[in-house]
Amino acid sequence: MSGRRLSRRAVIGAGAAAGAGLALPGGSAAAPGGRGRRRRIEADVVVVGAGFAGLTAALAVKRGGHSVAVLEARSRVGGRVAGHRLPSGEFSERGGTFVGPTQDRILAALDRFGIGTFPTYDEGSNVYVNGGQRMEFSDTGFTGSAPPDPLILPELITVVTRLDQMSTSVPVGAPWKAANAGEWDAETLAGWIAANSATERFRRLVPAATRPIFGADPGELSLLYVLFYIAASGNESNPGSFERNFNTRGGAQERRIEGGSQVLGQAMAAALGKRRIVKRSPVRRIVQRRDRVRAVSDRAVVVAKRAIVAIPPVLAGRIDYQPAMPAARDALTQRLAQGALTKVAASYPNPFWRARGLNGSTLSTDGLVNATFDDSPEDGRPGVVFGFVGGDSSRRFAALGPAARRRTVLAELAELLGPEAMHPTEFFYTQWPEQRWSRGAPVGIYPPGLMTTYGHAIREPVGRIHWAGTETSTYWNGYMDGAIRSGERAAAEVLEEL
Amino acid sequence: MSGRRLSRRAVIGAGAAAGAGLALPGGSAAAPGGRGRRRRIEADVVVVGAGFAGLTAALAVKRGGHSVAVLEARSRVGGRVAGHRLPSGEFSERGGTFVGPTQDRILAALDRFGIGTFPTYDEGSNVYVNGGQRMEFSDTGFTGSAPPDPLILPELITVVTRLDQMSTSVPVGAPWKAANAGEWDAETLAGWIAANSATERFRRLVPAATRPIFGADPGELSLLYVLFYIAASGNESNPGSFERNFNTRGGAQERRIEGGSQVLGQAMAAALGKRRIVKRSPVRRIVQRRDRVRAVSDRAVVVAKRAIVAIPPVLAGRIDYQPAMPAARDALTQRLAQGALTKVAASYPNPFWRARGLNGSTLSTDGLVNATFDDSPEDGRPGVVFGFVGGDSSRRFAALGPAARRRTVLAELAELLGPEAMHPTEFFYTQWPEQRWSRGAPVGIYPPGLMTTYGHAIREPVGRIHWAGTETSTYWNGYMDGAIRSGERAAAEVLEEL
Numbered sequence: 001m002s003g004r005r006l007s008r009r010a011v012i013g014a015g016a017a018a019g020a021g022l023a024l025p026g027g028s029a030a031a032p033g034g035r036g037r038r039r040r041i042e043a044d045v046v047v048v049g050a051g052f053a054g055l056t057a058a059l060a061v062k063r064g065g066h067s068v069a070v071l072e073a074r075s076r077v078g079g080r081v082a083g084h085r086l087p088s089g090e091f092s093e094r095g096g097t098f099v100g101p102t103q104d105r106i107l108a109a110l111d112r113f114g115i116g117t118f119p120t121y122d123e124g125s126n127v128y129v130n131g132g133q134r135m136e137f138s139d140t141g142f143t144g145s146a147p148p149d150p151l152i153l154p155e156l157i158t159v160v161t162r163l164d165q166m167s168t169s170v171p172v173g174a175p176w177k178a179a180n181a182g183e184w185d186a187e188t189l190a191g192w193i194a195a196n197s198a199t200e201r202f203r204r205l206v207p208a209a210t211r212p213i214f215g216a217d218p219g220e221l222s223l224l225y226v227l228f229y230i231a232a233s234g235n236e237s238n239p240g241s242f243e244r245n246f247n248t249r250g251g252a253q254e255r256r257i258e259g260g261s262q263v264l265g266q267a268m269a270a271a272l273g274k275r276r277i278v279k280r281s282p283v284r285r286i287v288q289r290r291d292r293v294r295a296v297s298d299r300a301v302v303v304a305k306r307a308i309v310a311i312p313p314v315l316a317g318r319i320d321y322q323p324a325m326p327a328a329r330d331a332l333t334q335r336l337a338q339g340a341l342t343k344v345a346a347s348y349p350n351p352f353w354r355a356r357g358l359n360g361s362t363l364s365t366d367g368l369v370n371a372t373f374d375d376s377p378e379d380g381r382p383g384v385v386f387g388f389v390g391g392d393s394s395r396r397f398a399a400l401g402p403a404a405r406r407r408t409v410l411a412e413l414a415e416l417l418g419p420e421a422m423h424p425t426e427f428f429y430t431q432w433p434e435q436r437w438s439r440g441a442p443v444g445i446y447p448p449g450l451m452t453t454y455g456h457a458i459r460e461p462v463g464r465i466h467w468a469g470t471e472t473s474t475y476w477n478g479y480m481d482g483a484i485r486s487g488e489r490a491a492a493e494v495l496e497e498l
Numbered sequence: 499m500s501g502r503r504l505s506r507r508a509v510i511g512a513g514a515a516a517g518a519g520l521a522l523p524g525g526s527a528a529a530p531g532g533r534g535r536r537r538r539i540e541a542d543v544v545v546v547g548a549g550f551a552g553l554t555a556a557l558a559v560k561r562g563g564h565s566v567a568v569l570e571a572r573s574r575v576g577g578r579v580a581g582h583r584l585p586s587g588e589f590s591e592r593g594g595t596f597v598g599p600t601q602d603r604i605l606a607a608l609d610r611f612g613i614g615t616f617p618t619y620d621e622g623s624n625v626y627v628n629g630g631q632r633m634e635f636s637d638t639g640f641t642g643s644a645p646p647d648p649l650i651l652p653e654l655i656t657v658v659t660r661l662d663q664m665s666t667s668v669p670v671g672a673p674w675k676a677a678n679a680g681e682w683d684a685e686t687l688a689g690w691i692a693a694n695s696a697t698e699r700f701r702r703l704v705p706a707a708t709r710p711i712f713g714a715d716p717g718e719l720s721l722l723y724v725l726f727y728i729a730a731s732g733n734e735s736n737p738g739s740f741e742r743n744f745n746t747r748g749g750a751q752e753r754r755i756e757g758g759s760q761v762l763g764q765a766m767a768a769a770l771g772k773r774r775i776v777k778r779s780p781v782r783r784i785v786q787r788r789d790r791v792r793a794v795s796d797r798a799v800v801v802a803k804r805a806i807v808a809i810p811p812v813l814a815g816r817i818d819y820q821p822a823m824p825a826a827r828d829a830l831t832q833r834l835a836q837g838a839l840t841k842v843a844a845s846y847p848n849p850f851w852r853a854r855g856l857n858g859s860t861l862s863t864d865g866l867v868n869a870t871f872d873d874s875p876e877d878g879r880p881g882v883v884f885g886f887v888g889g890d891s892s893r894r895f896a897a898l899g900p901a902a903r904r905r906t907v908l909a910e911l912a913e914l915l916g917p918e919a920m921h922p923t924e925f926f927y928t929q930w931p932e933q934r935w936s937r938g939a940p941v942g943i944y945p946p947g948l949m950t951t952y953g954h955a956i957r958e959p960v961g962r963i964h965w966a967g968t969e970t971s972t973y974w975n976g977y978m979d980g981a982i983r984s985g986e987r988a989a990a991e992v993l994e995e996l
Contacts, residue, residue: 186688186717188946219684220947284782284818314832318816320782327838327896327931334812334937335945337832340825395951398825433825439832447833447945448686449718453893 039278039300043069045494046295046302047310048283048319051079052096052480053468054310055268056109056487057494061308062272064495069304070272071297073282073437078265079311080441081480084345084428090377091260092345092384094430095441096480097375100254102235102244103481105488106264110257113267117255120248121374124357127416129364130201134415139361144247147363152202159196164241167230172240172474175228176452185452189226190218204365211390212371213245214478215339215432216445220391225446232477240475248361252479253373261480282437285320286465293464306494310468310487312338313444313458315437321465329462332454335447336471338440342389342397342431344369344409346424351376351383353417360385360417367412368393382425385413389429398431405429443478444471459489466490537776537798541567543992544793544800545808546781546817549577550594550978551966552808553766554607554985555992559806560770562993567802568770569795571780571935576763577809578939579978582843582926588875589758590843590882592928593939594978595873598752600733600742601979603986604762611765614756618746619872622855625914627862628699632913637859642745645861650700657694662739665728670738670972673726674950683950687724688716702863709888710869711743712976713837713930714943718889723944730975738973746859750977751871759978780935783818784963791962804992808966808985810836811942811956813935819963827960830952833945834969836938840887840895840929842867842907844922849874849881851915858883858915865910866891880923883911887927896929903927941976942969957987964988 047058050072061068076082083091099106099117110117125136128147139145146156170178178184193206206218214221214229233240233252244251257264269277281299286307293307309316317325317333324330351374353360360374369387376384387409389397397405406427413421432441446455459472468490473482541564545556548570559566574580581589597604597615608615623634626645637643644654668676676682691704704716712719712727731738731750742749755762767775779797784805786792791805807814815823815831822828849872851858858872867885874882885907887895895903904925911919930939944953957970966988971980 182717186686186715188684188686188689190684190946191686191689217684217947217951219680220945220951318818320816324934327929327937328893330937331835331838331931334835335833337829340829340951392951395826431825433829436822439825439828447718447947448688449715449945453715453718453838453890 038297041069041278041300041302043067043302043304044498045306045308046071046293046304047308048295049079049309049311049469050077050265050269050277050279051310051469052081052265052268052483053470053487053490054079054308055265055272056484057308057310057468057491058272058276059268060488060491061494064491064498066495066498068272068276069300069302070277071281071283071295071300071302072277072279075280077269077277078262080432080438081261081265082430083260083262084430086347086382086384087425088382090382091262092347092375093261093386094343095432096261097373098253098256099480100244100252101250102238103252103476103479104235105484106481109268109484110264113264113271115263115267116258118258118378120253120256121351121354121376121380122248122359122361124354124359127358127362129362129366129416130204131365136358139247139249144243144249144251145253145361145363146243146246152199152205155197155199155202156205159193159202160242162196163227163230167227168239170224170227170231172228172232174456175224175231176455178224178227181224181452184224184227185222185450186448187223188219188448189221189223192223193218207391208363208365208370209246211393212388214445215341215390215394215440215442217391220445220447222446222448222451224451228451229477232473232475232482235475248373258378283319285322287322288463288465305464306497307465308468308490308494309465310490312438312440312469313471314338314439316467325462326457328454329457329460332450332457335450335454336444338433338438339443339445340391340394340433341441342394342429343386344389344429345375345384345386345427346410346413346421347426348383348420348424351380351385352420353385354380356418358417362416364412364416367415368397368408369412369416372413372416385417385421387413394431394433398433461493466493536795539567539776539798539800541565541800541802542996543804543806544569544791544802545806546793547577547807547809547967548575548763548767548775548777549808549967550579550763550766550981551968551985551988552577552806553763553770554982555806555808555966555989556770556774557766558986558989559992562989562996564993564996566770566774567798567800568775569779569781569793569798569800570775570777573778575767575775576760578930578936579759579763580928581758581760582928584845584880584882585924586880588880589760590845590873591758591884592841593930594759595871596751596754597979598742598750599748600736601750601974601977602733603982604979607766607982608755608762611762611769613761613765615753616756616876618751618754619849619852619874619878620746620857620859622852622857625856625860627860627864627914628702629863634856637745637747642741642747642749643751643859643861644741644744650697650703653695653697653700654703657691657700658740660694661725661728665725666737668722668725668729670726670730672954673722673729674953676722676725679722679950682722682725683720683948684946685721686717686946687719687721690721691716705889706861706863706868707744709891710886712943713839713888713892713938713940715889718943718945720944720946720949722949726949727975730971730973730980733973746871756876781817783820785820786961786963803962804995805963806966806988806992807963808988810936810938810967811969812836812937814965823960824955826952827955827958830948830955833948833952834942836931836936837941837943838889838892838931839939840892840927841884842887842927843873843882843884843925844908844911844919845924846881846918846922849878849883850918851881851883852878854916856915860914862910862914866895866906867910867914870911870914883915883919885911892929892931896931959991964991
């Protein structure tokens with residue numbers, strides 16, 4: 001079939017057998033009834049969301065010697081990380097994919113579970129298309145994965161250098177305290193680019209970068225937020241840079257996870273014990289009392305000492321809190337929307353682009369697919385390429401019918417990688433804005449005026465409720481590494497209080 | 499006491515006796531039980547929210563000969579319109595207050611219910627403070643309620659004229675289709691002002707205007723949205739203008755409603771019949787089936803043919819829809835946040851400012867209170883003045899303790915109106931962002947990048963669900979008149995389908 005969307009059923013197995021030492025009463029089977037007939041669980045900590053952040057937090061609580069229960073809306077773990085099983089049995093990535101240098105926490109987690117990584121295929125040339133002109137280039141040059149387009153090179157270098165330089169004054173723990181925070185938060189990236197660029201050809205490149213990175217166009221993004229995002233793409237000893245967000249070689253797309261990123265979520269869930277996770281059970285209400293917190297979900301009610309809410313801020317804002325959230329926290333969740341990202345993918349018997357001297361990495365200003373990467377299994381069989389369709393491209397894609405989606409994307413892949421692209425074994429895509437329990441990807445994005453007003457509420461605990469999720473991370477915000485970091489930080493807050 | 503916040507209990511009576519001809523089974527008393535023990539109601543139409551939009555829609559459905567049930571989260575009707583009872587028994591306004599020319603639909607509604615209006619007190623001078631300098635001026639001049647400050651007058655005229663002129667190219671029914679929509683939606687009002695103004699003195703005036711009007715600072719607002727708002731401040735035969743938003747004389751603040759704006763909501767509720775309104779019953783879930791829609795609230799479940807959701811978009815986004823909302827509608831509700839508006843008020847034995855030759859209307863760039871109006875009853879006893887504390891001012895106000903709130907506001911009122919302001923009979927305020935079932939005021943505000951991407955979803959029906967609320971109005975969006983218009987329009991959509 002021409003386009004298959006992510007099924008509401010699990011695409012990922014249910015994890016390994018339950019771990020030992022469970023402290024949860026109530027039996028191992030979730031109650032079959034709907035709302036009003038809910039399993040009752042007591043635990044020291046309730047975690048909302050079994051994405052990488054929630055699973056990390058739950059494991060840390062367990063390791064700290066406390067009981068924990070995880071409530072998950074979906075029928076699978078992993079959140080914005082999900083695999084798609086190829087006919088060959090291998091997995092392609094529908095969501096979070098890559099890891100790279102300075103992403104210490106996810107690399108440590110992979111190590112702990114014995115999960116290997118392998119380099120993103122990077123032999124041969126990148127492809128770059130701008131305004132109908134196509135060129136091939138090597139990303140071993142000083143521009144990395146950014147194109148050394150002679151017509152815009154001075155501009156590109158000036159702008160990236162300036163953004164990097166400005167980002168050094170943005171403290172990742174409190175970007176609203178940057179000396180120029182007020183000024184930078186009152187304008188969009190588009191506005192700043194318009195005032196700091198010379199050619200339309202360069203300006204076309206900017207959305208081609210922001211759509212894959214943020215799922216947004218430059219006019220949706222606060223300049224301050226973009227600078228924060230750059231600053232956050234590093235760790236305590238390596239300041240972030242725009243290039244590290246963007247690059248494969250030495251950057252955030254450097255390596256992939258063996259078996260697919262999903263295996264880390266599965267491993268964490270297995271280590272936690274499957275009985276600790278209640279799936280298909282969205283949390284509807286969280287009630288705080290003087291000495292406890294109660295999380296009411298469709299299939300279970302958990303009474304706990306502390307809660308860690310590890311879901312995107314906008315979805316966290318849709319929970320009914322009693323008492324209601326403070327105004328600043330509520331206002332933040334009213335404004336911090338998820339980006340619009342669609343991931344398109346096609347599989348082929350072989351990665352035909354390699355034979356053409358291409359590595360599968362492309363950047364285009366022209367079509368719906370603004371960037372692609374080689375997503376083939378390590379052995380190169382089958383050949384898989386995926387493309388980011390973000391921001392306005394994602395919205396235009398959504399407006400097309402199924403046949404036009406396939407036709408348009410394959411024609412663009414053919415233009416980028418070669419005519420063989422027109423005849424895939426399978427074509428599939430994931431529209432993250434349609435996903436009920438994500439409602440967008442890759443990350444919550446800040447419009448102008450948000451970070452300096454309500455940004456401080458992103459991870460301030462509210463009574464017994466603590467916040468996790470990649471949006472709460474000071475480093476690698478928006479990435480899988482940020483999710484892991486946030487889970488570790490939230491668990492540390494809670495362990496301090498237990 | 500120094501500061502009294504709006505009680506969660508009703509400040510408004512429960513309306514008149516039930517109307518005749520009720521079609522609702524289930525008895526007149528709401529079931530006392532909590533969730534899971536809900537009254538079951540069948541009606542042709544279910545309306546979510548008993549603000550001016552919802553009540554207008556419900557009345558129109560009833561007049562069309564169909565049965566209707568209204569579900570309201572609060573213990574009162576009126577939504578963002580609420581009165582505060584003064585010790586004298588008169589009412590002061592906590593929310594929506596004024597009506598003015600071209601606001602035809604609310605004026606017609608007032609007429610229908612025999613509710614009178616009276617002129618906002620406008621004899622004497624306005625007060626204007628900028629950078630510590632205070633001046634008094636008459637609003638009968640050509641600048642209206644805007645100050646004829648000689649130091650910035652050319653700038654003021656140029657900017658307002660340009661904004662008005664630009665707004666004429668914005669179609670109120672589809673602002674995203676304006677010729678320059680993309681460009682204007684990619685920048686903030688702050689960015690545009692920075693590029694189109696000469697002096698800091700003038701630029702200080704801009705937030706003093708946007709805070710009362712939008713509950714937001716210029717850096718939070720899309721330029722396109724501001725232009726739409728200007729265009730919308732009129733009717734089919736009178737194009738909008740910035741001045742009409744801002745002015746008392748001939749503008750949106752021209753008249754007040756006898757007995758307080760709340761009486762219109764009470765009258766509509768009484769005409770509807772109190773048995774048709776279920777209060778204290780927030781809607782949690784709306785389930786659509788092929789031939790019906792079911793709205794599940796805390797105290798009642800309504801099964802109907804059509805639903806009209808007449809609450810702020812962000813709160814509408816927090817309802818659990820089955821099936822889930824389309825991506826564009828969901829994305830809109832993720833981004834269309836409510837402004838931050840606090841209304842402060844003080845009452846005095848007499849309106850002492852009048853004796854000083856002041857009309858009570860002030861505009862200040864300097865403090866928390868950026869604009870005030872005389873809110874005294876028609877006979878001037880007692881004297882009441884209220885102030886708008888919006889955007890950053892609202893956030894700074896929220897950060898103060900109760901004593902500092904009172905002290906700061908009264909000192910500012912004294913500076914504006916005279917030292918008598920320091921000794922009120924009563925000081926009170928309403929922080930709309932704290933109000934659980936509004937979560938901000940006066941209106942949902944568009945950040946850059948929203949109107950051109952998801953703006954079209956603001957009133958597109960989704961199956962059997964129709965949308966009302968002032969945010970959905972093409973004229974007087976953000977005002978009581980817009981709420982009434984939206985209710986009429988949504989009811990017409992539904993009546994067409996029944």
